[in-house]
Structure formats: C-alpha cells, structure tokens
Amino acid sequence: MASHVAETDSTKHSHSGGEHHIVPKRVYFAVFFALIVLTWVTTFVSRVDLGRWNIFVALAIAIFKASLVVLFFMHIWYSTRLTKMIVCCSVFWLILMLFITMTDIWTRGWMGVPGR
Amino acid sequence: MASHTITPPSAAPHADEALQHHFESPEQQKDASTIGMWVFLVTEVMFFGGMFLAYFVYRQWYPAAFASASNNTSLWIGATNTTVLICSSLTMAMAVHFASLGKQKLIIVFLLLTLMLGGTFLGVKAYEYHDKWVRHEVPGHNFDCRDEAGKPCVDAGHTPLFFALYFGMTGLHATHMIVGAVIILVLIRNARKGLYTPAWYTPVELFGLYWHFVDIVWIFLFPLFYLIDRSGALK
Amino acid sequence: MITATLPEKPKKNYINATEGLKSWLLTYDHKRIAILYLLGVTFFFFLGGLFAVLIRLELATPAGDLVDSNTYNKFFTMHGIIMVFLFLIPSIPAVMGNFLIPLMIGAKDVAFPRLNLLSWYIYMIGGCFVLTVLFFGGVDTGWTFYTPFSTSYSNGYVIASGMGIFIAGFSSILTGLNFIVTIHRMRAPGLTWFRLPLFIWAHYATSMIQVLGTPVIAVTLLLLVLERGLHIGFFDPAYGGDPVLFQHMFWFYSHPAVYIMILPSMGVVTEIITTFSSKKPFGYTFIAFSSVAIAVFGFIVWGHHLFVSGQSVYAGMVFSILSYVVAIPSAIKVFNWTATMYKGAVRLTTPMLYAMGFIGLFTIGGLTGLFLASLGMDVHLTDTYFVIAHFHYVMVGGAIMGFLGGIHYWWPKIFGKMYNETWSKLSAVIVFIGFNLTFFPQFLLGYMGMPRRYHAYPPEFQVLNVLSSAGASILGVGYLLPFCYLLWSLKYGPDAPPNPWGATTLEWQTASPPPTENFPVTPVVTQEAYTYTTEEVVHVG
Numbered sequence: 001m002a003s004h005v006a007e008t009d010s011t012k013h014s015h016s017g018g019e020h021h022i023v024p025k026r027v028y029f030a031v032f033f034a035l036i037v038l039t040w041v042t043t044f045v046s047r048v049d050l051g052r053w054n055i056f057v058a059l060a061i062a063i064f065k066a067s068l069v070v071l072f073f074m075h076i077w078y079s080t081r082l083t084k085m086i087v088c089c090s091v092f093w094l095i096l097m098l099f100i101t102m103t104d105i106w107t108r109g110w111m112g113v114p115g116r
Numbered sequence: 117m118a119s120h121t122i123t124p125p126s127a128a129p130h131a132d133e134a135l136q137h138h139f140e141s142p143e144q145q146k147d148a149s150t151i152g153m154w155v156f157l158v159t160e161v162m163f164f165g166g167m168f169l170a171y172f173v174y175r176q177w178y179p180a181a182f183a184s185a186s187n188n189t190s191l192w193i194g195a196t197n198t199t200v201l202i203c204s205s206l207t208m209a210m211a212v213h214f215a216s217l218g219k220q221k222l223i224i225v226f227l228l229l230t231l232m233l234g235g236t237f238l239g240v241k242a243y244e245y246h247d248k249w250v251r252h253e254v255p256g257h258n259f260d261c262r263d264e265a266g267k268p269c270v271d272a273g274h275t276p277l278f279f280a281l282y283f284g285m286t287g288l289h290a291t292h293m294i295v296g297a298v299i300i301l302v303l304i305r306n307a308r309k310g311l312y313t314p315a316w317y318t319p320v321e322l323f324g325l326y327w328h329f330v331d332i333v334w335i336f337l338f339p340l341f342y343l344i345d346r347s348g349a350l351k
Numbered sequence: 352m353i354t355a356t357l358p359e360k361p362k363k364n365y366i367n368a369t370e371g372l373k374s375w376l377l378t379y380d381h382k383r384i385a386i387l388y389l390l391g392v393t394f395f396f397f398l399g400g401l402f403a404v405l406i407r408l409e410l411a412t413p414a415g416d417l418v419d420s421n422t423y424n425k426f427f428t429m430h431g432i433i434m435v436f437l438f439l440i441p442s443i444p445a446v447m448g449n450f451l452i453p454l455m456i457g458a459k460d461v462a463f464p465r466l467n468l469l470s471w472y473i474y475m476i477g478g479c480f481v482l483t484v485l486f487f488g489g490v491d492t493g494w495t496f497y498t499p500f501s502t503s504y505s506n507g508y509v510i511a512s513g514m515g516i517f518i519a520g521f522s523s524i525l526t527g528l529n530f531i532v533t534i535h536r537m538r539a540p541g542l543t544w545f546r547l548p549l550f551i552w553a554h555y556a557t558s559m560i561q562v563l564g565t566p567v568i569a570v571t572l573l574l575l576v577l578e579r580g581l582h583i584g585f586f587d588p589a590y591g592g593d594p595v596l597f598q599h600m601f602w603f604y605s606h607p608a609v610y611i612m613i614l615p616s617m618g619v620v621t622e623i624i625t626t627f628s629s630k631k632p633f634g635y636t637f638i639a640f641s642s643v644a645i646a647v648f649g650f651i652v653w654g655h656h657l658f659v660s661g662q663s664v665y666a667g668m669v670f671s672i673l674s675y676v677v678a679i680p681s682a683i684k685v686f687n688w689t690a691t692m693y694k695g696a697v698r699l700t701t702p703m704l705y706a707m708g709f710i711g712l713f714t715i716g717g718l719t720g721l722f723l724a725s726l727g728m729d730v731h732l733t734d735t736y737f738v739i740a741h742f743h744y745v746m747v748g749g750a751i752m753g754f755l756g757g758i759h760y761w762w763p764k765i766f767g768k769m770y771n772e773t774w775s776k777l778s779a780v781i782v783f784i785g786f787n788l789t790f791f792p793q794f795l796l797g798y799m800g801m802p803r804r805y806h807a808y809p810p811e812f813q814v815l816n817v818l819s820s821a822g823a824s825i826l827g828v829g830y831l832l833p834f835c836y837l838l839w840s841l842k843y844g845p846d847a848p849p850n851p852w853g854a855t856t857l858e859w860q861t862a863s864p865p866p867t868e869n870f871p872v873t874p875v876v877t878q879e880a881y882t883y884t885t886e887e888v889v890h891v892g
Binding site for chain 2: 022023025029032035039042043046047049050054058059061066070073079080087089090091097098101105
C-alpha cells in the first residue's frame with residue numbers, strides 16, 4: 001500500500017463543525033425585519049433626487065440586503081472557511097467580469113482613434 | 117493498517133441509510149454536499165452575471181431610455197412583490213430551522229408557506245408581463261413605449277434594450293423560481309413521509325440555499341428595473 | 352514506496368464486475384463513466400476530423416472548386432464546434448480526470464457519482480443536438496457565432512447549435528463541480544494538498560475555470576437564441592445594441608476555455624515526464640501554483656480576441672500586457688519539465704514521446720501566441736492563418752498530444768492490457784511529422800496574408816497549402832493507427848501488471864484494471880507523491 005504508518009484522518013473532515021450550529025429564530029426575524037425595512041427605504045429613497053448618487057445608494061442598499069441573506073439565511077456567518085472563500089470567489093469573479101468589460105465601454109473614444 | 121474513521125453508531129437509523137457508500141462518514145457527506153451546492157451557486161452567480169453585464173453596458177449608454185422605460189414599471193407592485201419574496205425567504209429559513217429540530221409538521225407548514233408566497237410572486241409577475249404585453253412593451257413587432265400621458269418614452273429607440281433585459285432577467289429569475297416551486301413539492305412529499313430528521317435534512321437545507329440565492333437575485337433586479345429616476349429628475 | 356508485487360491478479364475488476372448494457376448505462380462507477388466518455392469523445396474527434404479532411408481537400412487548390420463558400424463555412428464551423436465543445440473541452444477531464452482523480456487521492460469514487468452519470472448524459476444530449484444540426488444542414492457562423500450574422504443573417508441552424516452547446520456546457524460545469532468537491536473533501540488520510548499529484552492540481556485549476564467561465568457562455572448563447580428566435584434584440588445595432596458586447600461575453604468564457612483544454616494536458620505531461628525520468632518533478636510548488644495562476648490569469652486576457660473588433664484602444668493595450676503576463680506560468684512549466692528530465696533516467700516510451708513532443712510544440716504555439724498578443728502585430732496577423740497555426744499548435748500539438756500520451760500511459764491501468772510498443776512509437780512519430788507538415792506552413796501563409804475562413808485563395812499560396820493538406824493526410828494516419836493497435840491490444844495484448852512503468856502515484860498501487868471500489872483498503876499517505884529512490888524501480892510486477 002502507499003504507506004505503513006497510520007495517521008489521523010485530520011485532512012478529511014476537519015471542518016464538519018460549521019453545519020451543526022442551529023441559528024436561533026430571533027436572528028432570522030431580525031434579519032427579516034431589516035430586509036423589509038430596507039426594501040421600503042430603497043423604494044422611498046428612489047423618489048428623492050440625488051442626481052448621480054441614486055444608483056449608488058440603491059446598489060449599496062441592495063448589497064447590504066444581499067449580505068444579510070448570505071450571512072444569516074444562508075449561514076455563511078457560521079460556516080467553514082472554505083465555504084466563505086467560495087462565496088468571496090464568486091463575488092470577486094462577477095466584479096472582475098463587470099469591471100474589466102466596463103473599462104472597454106468607459107474608454108471608447110479616449111484615444112481619438114475613429115470607431116474605438 | 118488503514119485508519120479511516122469508524123463511524124460511531126448514529127441515533128437515527130435514517131442517517132446510516134442515507135450515507136452513501138463512497139463517503140466515510142455522514143459529516144463528510146453533508147460537508148461535501150454543502151460545498152457542492154455552493155459551487156453550483158457560484159455558477160448561477162456567473163450565469164445571471166452575464167445579463168447584469170449587458171444591463172450595465174446599456175444603462176451606461178442610454179440612461180434616459182432606461183429611466184423612461186423604468187418609470188413604466190409599477191413601483192408599488194415591485195416593492196410589494198419584493199416584500200413577498202423576502203417573506204418567502206423567511207419561511208424557507210424557518211423550514212430549514214425546524215428540519216434541524218425534527219419538527220415534522222412545522223417543516224411542511226413552512227414549506228407550504230414558502231410555496232404559496234413564491235406562487236404569489238409569480239402570479240404578480242404574470243400580471244405584470246401581461247400588462248406589458250397589452251401596452252406594447254414587449255420588444256418585437258408591435259413595440260411602442262409610451263408613458264402614462266401617452267407620450268412616447270424618452271429616447272424611445274433605445275427602450276427595447278431595457279425591456280429585452282427586463283424580460284430576459286426577470287424571466288430567467290422566474291424560471292428559477294418555477295424550478296424551485298417544483299422542488300418544494302418534492303420536499304413536501306418527502307417530509308410527509310418523515311424522511312427528514314435532525315440527523316439528515318440535507319436536501320431541505322441545500323434547497324434553502326438555492327431559494328435564498330434566487331431571492332438575492334431579485335434583491336438586485338428590483339432597484340435596477342423599478343427604481344431608475346423615480347424622482348422624475350431626468351425628465 | 353512502490354509495491355514490488357501484489358498477490359495474483361484479482362479476478363473481479365470494474366470492467367467484469369457486472370455485465371450487460373444497462374449496468375454500463377446506469378453505472379455510478381467513475382471508471383465506467385470515464386469509458387462512456389471515452390467512447391463519446393473518440394466518436395466526436397473522428398467526426399470533427401472528417402470536417403478537417405474536407406477543409407484540407409478544398410484548400411488543396413486555390414479555386415473554390417470542391418464546394419461553394421456557404422458549404423465551406425459550414426465545414427469550418429462544424430469542425431470548430433465539434434472539436435472545441437465536444438472533444439477538447441471534455442476529453443482529458445471527463446476521461447482521465449474521471450478515471451484517475453479518485454484513484455490518485457485514494458477515494459472510492461467522486462463526491463457525486465450520480466451527478467457524474469448525469470453529466471455524461473447531458474454531454475451526449477448536447478452532442479445529439481449538434482448531430483441533428485449536422486443532419487439538417489449545419490450552421491455556418493463559425494464556432495464563434497459572432498453577431499449580427501448569427502442573429503440576423505445566417506441561414507444555418509443557429510438556435511439548435513446554440514442549444515446543443517448550452518447543454519454540453521452544463522456537462523462541463525457539473526464535471527468541474529464534482530472534481531472541486533472531490534479534491535477538497537475525499538482525499539485519503541494524510542494526503543495534504545502538497546502531497547497531491549500534479550495531475551490533480553491541474554484538474555483542480557481546470558475545474559475552477561469550468562465552474563466560473565462556462566455559465567457565461569451559457570447565458571451568452573441564451574441571449575443569442577432569444578434574439579434570433581424571439582427577435583428580442585440584445586446585440587442588435589438597430590436598437591443601440593452592441594455586437595462587441597457579444598464578443599466580450601463570448602470570449603470571457605472562450606479564452607479561459609482554452610486553458611480548460613490545455614491545463615489537464617499539462618497535468619498529464621507532468622505525470623509522464625516524472626515517471627519516465629524516474630525523477631521527482633523539478634519545482635513541484637511552482638508547477639502547482641502555476642496551474643492555478645494560469646486559471647486565474649486566463650480570465651483577464653479575453654480582450655485580445657477583440658483587438659480589431661471595435662474595442663477601445665486603451666482596453667486593447669491593457670489586455671495586450673496582461674496577455675504577455677499569462678504566458679509566464681506556462682513558461683515556468685516548460686522550464687520545470689525540462690529540468691525534471693535533466694539528469695533523469697529518461698526512457699523513450701510512447702507516452703514519453705508524446706510528452707516531449709508536447710513540450711516542443713506547445714512552446715512554439717505559446718510563443719506564437721505572444722506575437723498575437725502584441726497589439727500592433729495582431730492587426731496584421733488577426734484572422735489570418737497565423738492564428739489558425741497558433742491555436743492548432745497549442746490545441747493539437749499541445750492538448751491532443753497530451754491526450755494521446757495519457758491514453759497510452761494509462762491504457763494498462765484502465766484496460767489491464769499492454770499495447771504493442773513498436774506500433775505505438777511509430778504512430779507517435781507519424782503524428783509528430785504529420786502535425787508539423789500540416790500546421791507549420793500555415794504560419795507562413797498567415798504571415799503572408801492568407802485570411803482564414805475562405806474557401807479560395809490567391810494561387811501564390813498553393814504550394815504551402817498543398818504541403819499542409821499532405822501533412823493532414825499523414826496526421827490522419829497517425830491518429831487512425833492508435834485506434835487500431837489499442838483496440839487490438841484489448842483482445843490480444845499481454846496482461847498489464849499493476850505498475851508497468853514504475854510510477855509512484857496511488858493509481859499504480861492497485862490492480863490493473865482496478866476493482867470497482869478502487870482500493871481493497873483505503874490507503875494512508877505519509878509522503879509526497881513522487882518519491883524515486885536512487886535504486887530505480889523499473890518495470891515492476
């Protein structure tokens with residue numbers, strides 16, 4: 001066989017603890033309440049003229065709401081490092097795709113070359 | 117010679133039966149399943165992400181058209197529908213919570229509530245789609261974007277892009293919800309058979325992740341489609 | 352340590368464990384699923400190759416005299432779609448990854464065996480869509496489906512093709528998902544990340560790309576289908592839509608896709624070079640991290656496909672610099688492979704011939720990629736045969752050589768039979784010669800200005816084209832020969848020992864072919880993957 005000395009199988013299930021934590025109901029209700037409030041906040045704020053800042057405020061609220069859902073409804077707050085890393089990767093890659101493509105969109109016409 | 121863990125006998129017989137042969141322990145199986153679900157959600161982020169990209173590009177270029185077209189959506193219907201979906205997220209979280217506690221009846225109750233709230237959301241969306249069809253806001257042959265006063269939308273030539281993205285993105289979202297609704301039915305059926313115990317309720321938990329993800333997508337769709345220039349400043 | 356002997360060959364292995372077609376079509380065993388994939392990809396390889404034959408036949412003469420231009424457009428489109436999506440993307444991961452990853456990490460199967468079987472069915476359904484398109488007359492947009500031709504003007508079956516690729520893409524996504532979870536959570540006791548074979552690192556990096564990139568082409572094709580089918584214009588300039596946006600979205604996946612095609616091959620080459628040099632890889636950590644670096648950097652260079660499309664010049668400059676950077680990790684690997692062979696006990700077996708061929712041809716392909724990454728040169732070279740030669744050097748001279756090397760290296764393990772070494776070496780040489788004769792002239796043609804995707808060309812290009820077509824026929828022979836002698840070996844070849852090559856990774860510590868559960872007892876790992884002692888253990892068993 002590949003070796004002779006037995007070792008602990010610590011590499012295999014070192015992070016199983018994250019999933020056994022039972023989130024108390026009050027956390028869910030608090031998050032729910034926050035989400036509802038923020039939904040109506042963003043609705044009413046949209047009717048105020050903030051110029052360029054409307055979209056930033058709307059997105060900031062949306063990001064905060066999404067974070068609450070991810071952290072508490074989806075248990076990331078209590079989860080393993082690997083799961084947290086996976087979530088961060090997905091956000092990072094999405095932003096990468098959006099940002100780099102937009103650098104083309106934003107810089108069209110900068111160099112004075114026709115059509116680019 | 118080999119030192120794989122000897123699985124301690126589990127209190128609930130279901131846990132052992134649910135352990136698949138290629139896993140060494142229920143913990144490993146659950147851990148793997150959870151990671152698998154999260155990796156799947158990563159693919160969903162990138163999937164929706166492509167359309168978000170198209171949205172950002174075109175909104176950057178045609179802000180007036182987007183604002184004008186957005187004003188043709190109903191702010192209050194959108195906000196209420198968002199509320200409905202958030203409620204369904206709460207009920208889903210409750211269903212998972214009670215599954216972890218083994219409260220069989222409450223699992224079914226909250227799954228049913230989630231289904232009903234999700235169905236309400238879809239019903240409202242169907243109403244909105246029909247409304248858009250009637251008002252000639254579906255891109256294609258009879259497209260004609262007009263505001264309440266009957267005047268053509270600002271920069272009307274570019275408004276089909278807004279509506280293409282509206283139907284594309286909310287349609288994709290709705291498709292995900294329909295798939296979710298079907299899965300809830302399966303979960304309810306299994307819950308009634310008593311399949312889910314505190315030792316093994318993984319399908320409920322993983323589906324909860326999916327449902328919350330679909331909720332998150334809507335959390336972004338709502339401001340992007342319903343809340344552009346509601347103050348009328350761009351008019 | 353390498354086991355010197357095992358007790359007599361166990362009678363039951365994964366092949367004869369159960370009998371009947373249903374036991375194969377409904378199997379959860381990753382090894383059987385790998386064989387199912389092998390059948391699929393082999394079929395599509397030869398089908399895609401058939402279109403290559405038709406292309407080279409047409410191009411043997413300057414006039415467009417074999418077929419008209421519309422038909423020729425369908426030839427190169429079908430060649431591209433089949434070779435990229437139905438052969439290259441799945442090939443090594445779905446065949447060798449599926450078979451070997453659980454074995455190399457000491458697991459009984461992948462994390463989600465049923466999902467694995469579903470992946471195969473999804474792949475076959477996607478393939479059937481493409482076959483249906485073929486049957487009804489094909490699609491002519493190029494495998495790149497650029498709008499507005501694909502959305503508005505093409506008369507081919509764009510929607511069905513798009514749907515077929517969309518479906519096949521999910522197979523790729525699910526395979527990547529399966530591998531990521533498997534590698535994270537199913538490793539044997541003691542198998543830490545830096546004790547993993549480099550084949551595993553390569554597939555982990557590949558799986559990252561599959562999971563992060565494929566969904567984007569899926570949504571892109573979805574939008575394409577919606578636009579063409581329902582006339583909802585996402586890319587239509589009439590509504591202010593931007594065809595370049597399609598290209599951005601398409602290439603956001605399709606560039607990383609080329610790393611899906613090459614990374615597994617690099618993993619195979621590392622294994623082969625190591626084994627047949629009887630020496631541990633030079634710079635294990637560098638090779639491991641460079642695999643991940645290729646995967647990550649591969650996502651930020653896609654704009655080099657849009658240099659002349661209307662992308663901003665500023666973005667073009669940034670993508671150009673980044674495209675140079677992405678070559679660095681690949682170069683690191685080439686240095687490491689060479690250093691591994693240096694002062695090693697090199698044995699020129701068939702897999703080693705393929706691996707060495709890979710190093711040379713991939714280097715040429717990679718370097719010519721740098722010509723194309725240069726913004727100024729690309730204006731001259733883009734859409735010429737230079738580009739075609741470049742990507743065939745990396746994809747055929749690179750990826751397919753790696754695939755063939757891997758097939759030959761692991762054939763004894765997978766089927767328990769040894770093939771005829773004389774024929775296999777001969778085939779490797781024929782492939783190498785045929786390949787270079789086919790594609791090297793194309794660098795010259797492209798530099799001289801011959802455009803791609805044209806069925807006719809100026810007469811002064813004929814000599815090089817004839818050389819290329821001649822090379823293609825030799826290459827074809829080189830590919831058909833393995834088909835023959837490998838199949839022959841299944842019936843008439845000598846039985847293979849557990850470790851015919853004297854390798855050290857875990858898959859060689861079990862029988863050839865392995866039993867269904869892979870290892871009678873779960874192995875426990877206490878040392879790194881490649882431990883060659885000074886007394887070489889060669890031809891064990």
